[in-house]
Amino acid sequence: MYSPAEIEKKRLLAQQKKAQLTQNRMKNTQPMKQSMTPTKGRPLSNAGFNKSGNKYSAYNSSSPGVKRKWESKDTSGNNPKHIKHLTTVPPDSFFGKTERLKAVCKMITSARFEVEVPYHTQLVEFFKTIPTKSYDQKTKHWNFHINDYSSLINGMKSQFTGHIDVSGIPNFILQTFKSNLEKKSDLKEVDLSKIDNVLISKLMPFQRDGILFGIEKRGRCMIADEMGLGKTIQALGIAHYFRENWPLLIVTPTSVRNQWSDAICEFLPSIPYQHIFRYSSGKDRLDKEKITIVSYDLLSRNIQAFEQKAFGFVIFDESHTLKSHKTERTKAAQRIASTARHVLLLTGTPALSRPIEIFSQICLVKPNWLKIHDYGVRYCEAKKGQFGWDYQGVCNTSELQLLLKASFLIRRLKSEVLTQLPEKQRQVIMLDPELIKEGTKEMKKMAESLQANTLKGFEKHSELLRYYSESSKQRLTAVGNYVRDLIDKKEKFIIFAHHQCVLDKISEVLDKNGIRYVRIDGKTLPDARKQSVDEFQVSENCLAAVLSITAANSGITLTAASLVVFAELYWNPAELTQAEARVHRIGQRNYVVIQYLIAKGTVDDIIWPLLQTKANFLQKAGLDQNFSLSQAELRHQPNQEPFTSEEKKNTLEAFGFSQSFSSQDDEFLTPMESFTAQKEGNASTSAESAKKTVECDNISVTEDFAKLLEDDAEDFENIDLDNIT
Structure with missing residues (x-):
């Protein structure tokens, strides 16, 4: 029991607390209306926030006659539940956060x-x-x-x-x-006496460095030297150094299997010929051979047989053919590489178009290197789409170049290591427009159907290929006339084309003029291919080599000629630079001229600038040499006389691109440079235009159609491109 004095004391304390609570409520409520509107240039005042630092919003202040569902019936302030449910809300929730x-x-x-x-x-x-x-x-x-x-x-x-x-x-x-x-490198102390003396004696200094690099990486690396710098001899040197871990498997395109067996006999004579086995069909049995050479297609079709034989060292030649992780050949390569102690990749073009194309190759050498999403976000500008993540972009390329070289890649260019190699000059030959007029209306209709964007999937690809094919037919007369002009010079040359009809036209002109020539396309068997190369290289009477861009752009040396002509374009710069390298490589003693025949009003109007766009991406990442026509000479077809400055300007403007021309030094931007600059400018305004257009003659081609031409080989796996007529 409390005494009367104690009861009175408690009553007075309760009244005092009640009065203080009422006063606090008045302070929190009355200034709120003023504090809700900030003065110009100044933030809101702190009115409405009590002295204790609790930031109650206006909706938490007491208002007469207003009940909230979370309040108890007793609003006198004595109910602790009432205080418990008051939520602190920072002012940024109402007035916006400062951008971080x-x-x-x-x-x-x-x-x-x-x-x-x-x-x-x-x-x-x-x-x-x-x-x-x-x-x-x-x-x-x-x-x-x-x-x-x-x-x-x-x-x-x-x-x-x-x-x-x-x-x-x-x-x-x-x-x-x-x-x-x-890490302190001790490469100079590596004993190379384990490698065949014949091979060592034929090494150039940079090739020796390549072998030392491969040894330092324990035989798990990529040699990505520019085409024509001798990657084969470096690969055999590294493999021979680690021969205690053989058997050796060499996986290569079908067309170059013979070259590998010849190279082994030349550089590694200590290996008995009977120890080299060329796997040529599914009926062949893998026995105790030290070295097995197989094509990518045969490996993918007979992967189980190869898995049963434990290969300690695997070489993947032209490894850029494994750029897509979805193809059967890439899946087979991953299975065979997963059990190998040493994996060596060889390619002159590690990525043909985009950084994502090198990722599947990286996984062969470094299986646990980076997850594909982490790689895509950092280097491929990954974007979340309706059907998943899109890794087709390009970003952070300088760091990617550094990272690849720090991890497993070595790449040298001819300009860096072959100071004595003759230069090459690119020329752009504008075909006579009078010879390609016929058929343009039909091509316009094709472009319009693609522009409408009503075609989907395979139907869209088919229409694209038809447009590409029709362009080849319209240039036949012009190309035939140009070949006749080449014959009159009586000098050796090689000429590339893609479609059978163009290859046939070139062959027809050569036959009619009694010219001895060789031809290599997708139908040429490996043995016949080797005989053709040897004949062109040795025989002075063999003046021409007619070659398919995709079937003969690798694995052969044609240094007997110093003139290369492209009768058609192909939509991948890497394929073209590989083709150029058949002539501009070790062993070439003469100045090399590369000529590109361009036909206005055809698909060239779009492919030409796209080639440079792709090449620019790869160059930034250090994955390809510069494929630029900015220094190329521009010539007429009929007499090959150089254009005057005014002719250059007028012709290129007629070609469908706005040009930047300087009268001071007669310099101009080529269509490819102008297109690249235009693309960079459009990047900042892409939100304003969902469908940008490139004006080509009178054809307005949407960017959607232009992107179709970026499709690569795996997009047409079920289509024989070499047999399209």
Whole structure:
């Protein structure tokens, strides 16, 4: 029992608390209307927020006669449940958050990384505290040594929490560069006496370096030297060094199996010929041979038989044919590589069009390198589409180039290692428009049907191929006339085409003029192919080689000629540069001329600029040499006289592209350069136009159609492109 004095004391305390609570409510409620409207240029006042720091919104303040479903009946303030349900709401929820800065880190050299971030005064002051800081005036970005990466990232996250979102470098990528810095190379001390002396004696210095690189990587790497630099001899040198882990499997395109067996006999004479087995059909049995040579197609069809024999060393020649992880040949390659101790990839064009094309090859050498989504996000500008992720884009290419070289790739260009190799000059020959007029109306109808975007799937691809095929038919007369002009010069030349009708037309002209020539296309058997190459190289009476772009662009050497002519374009720059390299390679002693025959009003109007667009992407990633016609001479067909400056301007404008012409130095932008500049300009306004167009003569071709021409071989696996007439 309380005494009367204690009861009175408690009553007075209760009244005092009640009065104080009422006063606090008045303070929180009355100024709210004023605080809801901010004054110009100043933030809202703090009215409506109590002294304790709790930020109650206007909807949490007490209003007479208003009941909320979460309130108890007792609103006197004595009910603790009432206080418990009051929710703190930050003012940013009503008035918007300040935009956070985004900082992106990426490697710029093998030892330094940069931070791309908008200017921020306090952040700059923080950057200046990092010991290895450096500011690039050109890029306007700060960069640092990778040893300071952790301290910089931790400092940014701790000091600028809530103000900056940091996109760092994935740990795996960072560790790859760090380990390379810490590693001390002892390649000069490697004993190459284990390799056949004949092979060693024939090595050029850069080829020796390639073998040492392969040994350092324990036989798991990619040699991506430019075509014509001798990747075969380097591969055999690396394989012979690790011969204790044989049997050796060489997987190659069908057309070059003979070249591999010849190379083994030439460079590794210590290997008995009976130890070399060329697998030629599913009926063949794999026995105890030391070396087996098989085509990609035969491997995929007989993969179970090959899996039963444990190959310790596997060489994948022309590995860019494995660019799609969806094809059967790539799946077979992955199965056979998964059990091999050493895996060596050879290609002059690691990616034909996009960075994603090298990923499946990477997985053969480094199975646990990166997950495809991580790779796609960082280097392929991954986008979430209706049917999944799209990895067909290109981004962060400089870092990708550095990462590939730091991990497993070595690539040298002719311009870097063959200072004595003669130069090559590209020329663009504008075919006589009078000889290609017929048939343009039909081609316009095809373009219009594709532009309507009503065709889907295989039907769309078929229409595209028909348009490509019709263009070839319209140029037959012009190409035939051009070949007659070449014959008059009585010099050796090779001429590439894609369609059978063009190849047949060239052969017809040569036959009528009594010219001795060789022909290699998709129907040529491997043995006949080798005989044709030998005849062209040795015989002075054999003046011409008629070649398919896709069937004869690799695995052969034709240095007896110094003139290369492309009667048609192909929509992949890598295929064209590989074809050029049949002549411009080790062994060539003469100045090389490469001529591209262009027909206005045909599919060339679209393919030509797209070739440079693709090549630009790959060049940035260090995956292809420059395929640019910016320095090419522009000539007429009839007499091959160079264009005057005014003729260049008028002809190129008539070709369907706006040109930038300078009267001061008579320089102009080629259609490809103009197209690239136009694409870069359009990138900033892509949201304004869903369907940009490229004007080609009187044909308005939608970008949707232009993208169709970016399709590659695997998109037409069920179509024999070489037999399209």
